[in-house]
Amino acid sequence: MATTDRRGVSVDATDTAIAGSPNPGLAIKAPCLVATTANITLSGLQTVDGVALAAGNRVLVRAQTDQTTNGIYNASTGPWTRAIDANNNSDWASGLLVMAAQGATFSTMLFECPSADPIVLGTSAIVFNANNVPAARNINTAAPLAGGGNLSADRTLSLTINGSLQVTAGALAVAQATGAAHQWVAGPSTADVRPDFEWGYRTSVRGP
Numbered sequence: 001m002a003t004t005d006r007r008g009v010s011v012d013a014t015d016t017a018i019a020g021s022p023n024p025g026l027a028i029k030a031p032c033l034v035a036t037t038a039n040i041t042l043s044g045l046q047t048v049d050g051v052a053l054a055a056g057n058r059v060l061v062r063a064q065t066d067q068t069t070n071g072i073y074n075a076s077t078g079p080w081t082r083a084i085d086a087n088n089n090s091d092w093a094s095g096l097l098v099m100a101a102q103g104a105t106f107s108t109m110l111f112e113c114p115s116a117d118p119i120v121l122g123t124s125a126i127v128f129n130a131n132n133v134p135a136a137r138n139i140n141t142a143a144p145l146a147g148g149g150n151l152s153a154d155r156t157l158s159l160t161i162n163g164s165l166q167v168t169a170g171a172l173a174v175a176q177a178t179g180a181a182h183q184w185v186a187g188p189s190t191a192d193v194r195p196d197f198e199w200g201y202r203t204s205v206r207g208p
Contacts, residue, residue, distance in 0.1 A: 029086060034101070037103075053075040054075065071083075
């Protein structure tokens with residue numbers, strides 16, 4: 001038997017937990033299972049971001065060629081429908097946040113909609129940007145250190161060692177000629193430590 005709550009929403013025992021629109025009018029939405037990585041057909045069960053969808057799964061559609069069709073949808077064997085908490089203009093506001101729970105690319109990613117108010121479904125271009133990725137940082141390197149670039153991806157740095165630098169037993173040290181009065185060595189020592197010569201190892205100085 002269906003009942004009507006104080007917001008006028010019809011709720012039935014067979015409905016999923018989300019069917020009662022838990023956050024109408026709010027700009028923080030219940031999470032989606034996945035977020036799309038490319039334009040898709042908004043119909044039928046398919047695999048999105050590496051996850052095979054089942055009927056009723058919430059999907060953040062964010063990469064449509066026609067941005068007016070972006071939004072939060074319920075997957076279906078037939079045509080998809082917009083989720084109950086995102087199917088009216090009043091459910092949308094600039095700054096809306098929603099998370100994707102799974103996915104090869106967007107697992108646990110938080111998305112923000114920066115589209116300008118008022119957002120009108122079917123008319124406004126709806127955009128979603130990843131919100132929990134820090135702005136790109138760069139490491140700019142010059143010889144003898146190479147391998148810099150945008151730190152949004154892993155970088156491997158390489159160091160060309162010549163002159164007074166050498167690697168001994170996996171540690172960076174300053175090479176000195178045999179018989180020199182002092183020698184820089186890698187690793188802890190009871191002698192004074194030069195913190196300005198730390199390259200990931202404690203580098204110490206010993207007496208003659």
